[in-house]
Amino acid sequence: MAKPRLEARIRPARQGDFAACARLCLASLRDLSHRNLVRFFRHALTTDPDGFHVAIVRGRIVCYAITILRGKTHFLAQFFGKPGMQSRGIGRQVLARAFDAPRPPLGTVRCVVASLDLRAQALYTKFGMHPRTIMYFVEGKPTKSADGGVELRQLGPAGISTKRARDLAARFDRRLREARRDADQRYFVTVAKGSRFYEARAGAKTVGYVVVRGNGAIGPGGVHDPSLSAGLMSAAIAKAHENGMKTVSAWVPGLNGGALMAAFGAGLKVEFLTAWMAAKDIVRLESYLPSGGVLF
Numbered sequence: 001m002a003k004p005r006l007e008a009r010i011r012p013a014r015q016g017d018f019a020a021c022a023r024l025c026l027a028s029l030r031d032l033s034h035r036n037l038v039r040f041f042r043h044a045l046t047t048d049p050d051g052f053h054v055a056i057v058r059g060r061i062v063c064y065a066i067t068i069l070r071g072k073t074h075f076l077a078q079f080f081g082k083p084g085m086q087s088r089g090i091g092r093q094v095l096a097r098a099f100d101a102p103r104p105p106l107g108t109v110r111c112v113v114a115s116l117d118l119r120a121q122a123l124y125t126k127f128g129m130h131p132r133t134i135m136y137f138v139e140g141k142p143t144k145s146a147d148g149g150v151e152l153r154q155l156g157p158a159g160i161s162t163k164r165a166r167d168l169a170a171r172f173d174r175r176l177r178e179a180r181r182d183a184d185q186r187y188f189v190t191v192a193k194g195s196r197f198y199e200a201r202a203g204a205k206t207v208g209y210v211v212v213r214g215n216g217a218i219g220p221g222g223v224h225d226p227s228l229s230a231g232l233m234s235a236a237i238a239k240a241h242e243n244g245m246k247t248v249s250a251w252v253p254g255l256n257g258g259a260l261m262a263a264f265g266a267g268l269k270v271e272f273l274t275a276w277m278a279a280k281d282i283v284r285l286e287s288y289l290p291s292g293g294v295l296f
């Protein structure tokens with residue numbers, strides 16, 4: 001039901017308003033990220049209940065870890081300790097449980113998009129995951145149009161995940177990401193309003209897929225041939241722009257040089273760095289655009 005409208009008095013801001021505006025801004029950002037986080041927690045717990053564990057000290061949650069098992073990949077999606085309770089041996093215990101409790105089948109590969117936190121880095125290495133590439137988070141207001149090598153054709157309406165789209169994604173995900181993950185593909189298209197799934201085509205052939213989300217985030221996506229990575233990225237950026245996104249963002253593996261150059265060419269900038277760490281080379285990083293840091 002629509003909320004009743006409120007009348008407000010509008011006046012120019014003054015210096016004395018700064019503290020209140022700062023509080024309001026932080027509360028609003030917190031609320032937004034809180035809602036997005038809760039949606040993600042629900043997705044993780046319903047699709048892989050054994051991978052989500054919390055650590056309790058004196059009745060309060062002080063650390064949690066979420067792993068998600070899809071096919072042969074056992075992805076560490078989130079791992080956080082409460083400030084003041086870090087570096088006291090709790091993280092290691094939660095991490096061990098989150099990786100062991102789902103009883104991953106033999107041959108499963110652990111992986112994570114890792115922060116550069118020293119404790120996290122040390123633990124990931126000790127848990128068998130090693131750095132394989134840097135991940136660049138790029139963002140910006142795109143300035144140029146696509147290079148034309150790859151054409152995108154929308155499959156299904158915005159915000160709806162169709163079987164045809166999931167089948168197409170699976171065809172490429174099996175090779176690029178070593179997993180079929182229908183539940184995640186559904187999540188990518190439904191979680192942000194206005195998200196769309198595209199089939200990527202070149203020379204009248206299907207060469208890959210990409211999701212362009214309603215919040216301007218690009219990914220997941222990929223192409224069978226790395227020489228088409230630049231074309232996919234620039235077509236996705238152009239689509240996001242066409243769909244009305246002012247700001248576009250993506251997580252690009254450092255080894256996906258084509259996508260990175262296309263992002264730079266369109267005016268996007270690196271905002272921060274993380275590392276892709278895995279027990280084995282399972283993802284075709286030069287041809288793949290991950291969905292982000294929590295599902296990859």
Ligand SMILES: CC(C)(COP(=O)(O)OP(=O)(O)OC[C@H]1O[C@@H](n2cnc3c(N)ncnc32)[C@H](O)[C@@H]1OP(=O)(O)O)[C@@H](O)C(=O)NCCC(=O)NCCS
Pocket residue numbers: 063078079080081082085086087088089090091092093113114115116117118119120122123126
């Ligand atoms: C990452 C995090 C959850 C780990 O939890 P924690 O309770 O601090 O971790 P623990 O105390 O159990 O383990 C820390 C490990 O790092 C090791 N360590 C700490 N500093 C180190 C350093 N500079 N070099 C090498 N090892 C180091 C410790 O010896 C310990 O290993 P051990 O168990 O083999 O002795 C927590 O530190 C955190 O929230 N960090 C900030 C958020 C973050 O970056 N999260 C990761 C997102 S991918």
